[in-house]
Amino acid sequence: MADSPRDGIQLAVSTVIFALREHPDTGLSAVWIPLVRRIKEPFLDRWALPGGWVTEPESLADAAARNLLETTGVQPSYLEQLYAFGDVERSTSSRVVSIVYWALVRADQAEQATDGDNVRWFPADHLPELAFDHNVIIEYALWRLRTKVEYSRIAHALLGETFTLTELRNVHEAILRKPLDPANFRRQVEGSLQPTDAVVSGGRHRPPRLYRYNANTELVDNGPLSHEKTGSTRVIS
């Protein structure tokens, strides 16, 4: 075992941020990701995941939240560690190990986050060739998102406290990228939902009812870590 750590490895955090917006081709709700244009080498001018270095007085999750707010201006409603990427050759300059988080942002938050010179939102199925191994990272994050939406109530973090069944189905359809049968979908999710007394306002003849998740529906499957002070998973609102 080496007696002391090497100085040459740099520790970064990056975050894959997901929000739902209308897809330009289909007009349907789709998953979008904000990217940041690199303003220095390596990969000058390429798009990349928002991120930065971990500073000494902050936890990894704090570093991820700070970096994504600084670079994209968005506040996530959900933040979870995805994976640590540490291949030797993943950066062309010095060795960088990136601890990657993924985050969900509500539609109202995402709409406020407009594109800037060096920040742009892309549909997840129309990404450019990114810096480093960031295309691979996003592919993995999308897989994790699709897996988790099947068995946890993470759609909550995209919708807010209450929502109609149609809104919830639209979230699942956007993430899974396929249409779902409304009656089957209702049967699959109704065990995890409870109807509220409220309906959507607007004076329609049969306004749709608003639902919320049962409190006992598991949010995510992080097991012991969900309850630890590590703050690995956060539901900000």
Place this chain on the structure above:
Amino acid sequence: MADSPRDGIQLAVSTVIFALREHPDTGLSAVWIPLVRRIKEPFLDRWALPGGWVTEPESLADAAARNLLETTGVQPSYLEQLYAFGDVERSTSSRVVSIVYWALVRADQAEQATDGDNVRWFPADHLPELAFDHNVIIEYALWRLRTKVEYSRIAHALLGETFTLTELRNVHEAILRKPLDPANFRRQVEGSLQPTDAVVSGGRHRPPRLYRYNANTELVDNGPLSHEKTGSTRVIS
């Protein structure tokens, strides 16, 4: 964003190694973990997960595999990244971020790995108070192991290529720490198994048949990463 990384954060890897051995109290198969006695501060003389620093020319998984071989002498049959632990106060000396892996070791390998002065195997339910946050890390790794054994064929990495239904049930019972009904268990797993032409040798009247996993049973659920060069998940044999 900070322009450059801080020098004060050290990057380590540690590994939670699981193998099955007889429990001293019950005589049943149980999960055991090898630990290493610390020979320096902080936490001098406390038991800790095997690990060490990441050196520059090796990937994170390579560093994990090297460190666990050097410290415990075992070769894992399965190795997967668990989580990056990076709380500010988790080490009492300098700031250390630990990327933790978990590994499975086959019984025949584990039996060769005898205890030494500074390496000892412990039943997972009889651990001492460990250095750093290693008790929390092991709790999380055990939860991941229990979750994964329910839907993937990781038991393979503890058993070898072929096994009887009783051997497979014993692995699940050891990990889940509860007895399972043999008939129910058989129904649950038989879709993922195929019988071989072989039976257990030894001249019994009705020797039990040997099974193997179907090739199309998912090994683990790492999605795109299973196939990437990151080498995040390894099945060594």
